[in-house]
Amino acid sequence: MMRSGLGRMVGRSSGRIPERISGRIPGFGAGFGDERGAGSVLALAVVAAVVALTTVTIAVLAVFPARRAAANAADAAALAAADAASGVVPGIPCELARAVVERNGAALDSCEVVGSTASVVVHVRAIGMDVGARARAGPPGWTE
Template identity: 55%
Template sequence: MSARDDTANAPGAAGKEAERGAGSILALAVLAATVLLTTFVVLVLGLLTVGRSVASAADAAALAAADTASGAIAGYPCEAAQAVASLNGTAVTRCTVTGLIASVSVGRQVQGIDIVASARAGPPP
């Protein structure tokens, strides 16, 4: 019997055979976790971008309603707000005009999530 045969039957040799390929499984798990995390981050950043877009649409709709209320633009304030909101891909959920001050809320649904923003416009106090 040679020395090489003795080491093959040494304790722990079977354990090393069982561990073979564990690094590949670990690498695949790390890769899958990285892909999942990246996908989640991209989706959240996309929703944040849409949130800023909805806030801008609310600002524009409130300005249109205030301009209409002041007489700078012909028409009805809330109808003007709805027209501007629809051009920005949102819908007016609330519109109130008190004197020359317009308060408008707009909303948009993205991936099953309702995103709502409000804005107020009018002459300076």
């Protein structure tokens, strides 16, 4: 068999490309253009991005029900305090407001009663964040 100038055997087909024309450096295994494993790294990056996006989405979506719960607790507490202030129900207005807020799973931040009008501020803890709400209740026509 005869050798050509490129280092290949002419007339013989072994299916193997000699090192001189394959781009490999003898003794170093893979060639310069070898990208084996790049798909795994890309797949891992895509999975990490999806997990991060899902985590953020869940955190944001958990705030909406907490905000609604805080608003409900504030409304109920303001109504209870205003009813107590006007004499419709017996009791001390802000103590009644605190009891109503606690039954609704929130915490009372402030309670202010002026005449028969009550203003309350509450908060609910959701995923490590405080979500607050405020409400006022009193007789019709009341303005601040």
